[in-house]
Amino acid sequence: MEINPVKGTHDIFDKEAHSYRKIEMICRYVADLYNYQEIRTPVMEHTNLFIRSVGESSDIVSKEMYTFEDKAGRSITLRPEFTAGIMRSIVSNKLYANADLPLKLFYLGPCFRYERPQAGRYRQFNQFGIEAIGEPSYQLDAEAIAVGHRILISLGIPKIKVVVNSLGDEESRARYREALKAYFKDHIENMCSDCKRRYEVNPLRILDCKVPEDIEIVKGAPKLHDFLSPESKIYLDSVIAALDEIGIEAEIDDNLVRGLDYYTGVVFEYHVVEDGEIKDVGALGGGGHYGKLLKEVGGPDLEGIGMALGIERLALIDQVVNKNDVLNGPDFYLIGMSDEIIEKNFSLADIIRSEGMSVDCAYHVKSLKSVFKVAERKRAKFAIIVGEDEIEKRQIKVKNLQTQEQTDVKLDDMALVLRSMLNEYMEAFYASQVEMK
Ligand code: HAM
Numbered sequence: 286m287e288i289n290p291v292k293g294t295h296d297i298f299d300k301e302a303h304s305y306r307k308i309e310m311i312c313r314y315v316a317d318l319y320n321y322q323e324i325r326t327p328v329m330e331h332t333n334l335f336i337r338s339v340g341e342s343s344d345i346v347s348k349e350m351y352t353f354e355d356k357a358g359r360s361i362t363l364r365p366e367f368t369a370g371i372m373r374s375i376v377s378n379k380l381y382a383n384a385d386l387p388l389k390l391f392y393l394g395p396c397f398r399y400e401r402p403q404a405g406r407y408r409q410f411n412q413f414g415i416e417a418i419g420e421p422s423y424q425l426d427a428e429a430i431a432v433g434h435r436i437l438i439s440l441g442i443p444k445i446k447v448v449v450n451s452l453g454d455e456e457s458r459a460r461y462r463e464a465l466k467a468y469f470k471d472h473i474e475n476m477c478s479d480c481k482r483r484y485e486v487n488p489l490r491i492l493d494c495k496v497p498e499d500i501e502i503v504k505g506a507p508k509l510h511d512f513l514s515p516e517s518k519i520y521l522d523s524v525i526a527a528l529d530e531i532g533i534e535a536e537i538d539d540n541l542v543r544g545l546d547y548y549t550g551v552v553f554e555y556h557v558v559e560d561g562e563i564k565d566v567g568a569l570g571g572g573g574h575y576g577k578l579l580k581e582v583g584g585p586d587l588e589g590i591g592m593a594l595g596i597e598r599l600a601l602i603d604q605v606v607n608k609n610d611v612l613n614g615p616d617f618y619l620i621g622m623s624d625e626i627i628e629k630n631f632s633l634a635d636i637i638r639s640e641g642m643s644v645d646c647a648y649h650v651k652s653l654k655s656v657f658k659v660a661e662r663k664r665a666k667f668a669i670i671v672g673e674d675e676i677e678k679r680q681i682k683v684k685n686l687q688t689q690e691q692t693d694v695k696l697d698d699m700a701l702v703l704r705s706m707l708n709e710y711m712e713a714f715y716a717s718q719v720e721m722k
Pocket of ligand 1 (some may be wrong): 365366367368398400405406407408409410411412414415416545567568569570571572573590591592593594595596597598
């Protein structure tokens, strides 16, 4: 009997795996540009951590967590997001103690949410994210937004919409909550059961409701912006102005409250602008400022800001934007014309690899025609052919699989010549990519 993958999970291979690898490389590279240091935390945490941080009123905690009892009866949860675990780790390891604040961390890895699967929404998915803790500044908020934006731009996504809002300080939020309660009082009877629960626990969450009839009611609700203190408004304006200075246009979205309870102050999301084959797959990422989260999980009273991108969603768009990407094959495919030569090719391949160029090999003798087909399917840039004739002349034949051009290369000059052929190939490739865009 065939065993299917678990609903909401997917296997990543071939071109998609190439996308993931490229996206992850870009994320790491951009994290380095801003000096965020890598942190890796466990996939499993105590359930209580998420209840205390992400919050009981959130959909994530109330409906979507993969929670189980381990053999000793502890309640364990597979992380639905990273931020809570990062805060726990900062406290467990006292990472704030001898650090020059802000502490700047980045992470990459799988998360789990029991959601209804659809395009760009999975039950196991991957996030890249950053957190900056201590020394709050409007610039750090703007920087967090800029990190995600730079990654999206580096992927070649043509148009990105950045939306921002402010949840204000404790006092403004409390006043807003009261205003929402007063407004929804007359409607709540006719709203969904989730909204009824949200009304009791945290009326702000009602604004996230996706039920069409409820969305209509939400439209008439008081606006958060009208309850913000002057300081919160100035702070949000400073973040928008800082972004503007570096060429990022951020738009205020009054309804943006984000689905996690730990946010205070500035929140934001990135969306792709639909264009031809590029389709909206939900927020590409999001984040915000959190004032009390570290303290909530037992640490010092330090504020933080962070953001996370969904790798699956970026990969979906990458598959459209960069569909002509052919970088995921070996540089060379090494072909031997006899068993004896194939035996010797083992060390020849090793020499080329030691020079930092990638090689895959034909391990058995086959007809030239079929072996060239294999080289093309493997997306090799060049084929190297070694026959009796070549051995005698101490040379190899190198065929550019794009142009079909063949060159004899002396074994003594092999490393240098192969390197320059490869450089030329890549220059031509990048030039053709630029022309295509
Ligand atoms: P989030 O908005 O819940 O924020 O998730 C961030 C991103 O993860 C989303 O914008 C989306 O791209 C991706 N994502 C979320 N759920 C799924 C899913 N089921 N399938 C595929 N992709 C998904 C957070 O998780 C916060 N921890 C972000 C943050 C960091 N705030 C402060 N620091």
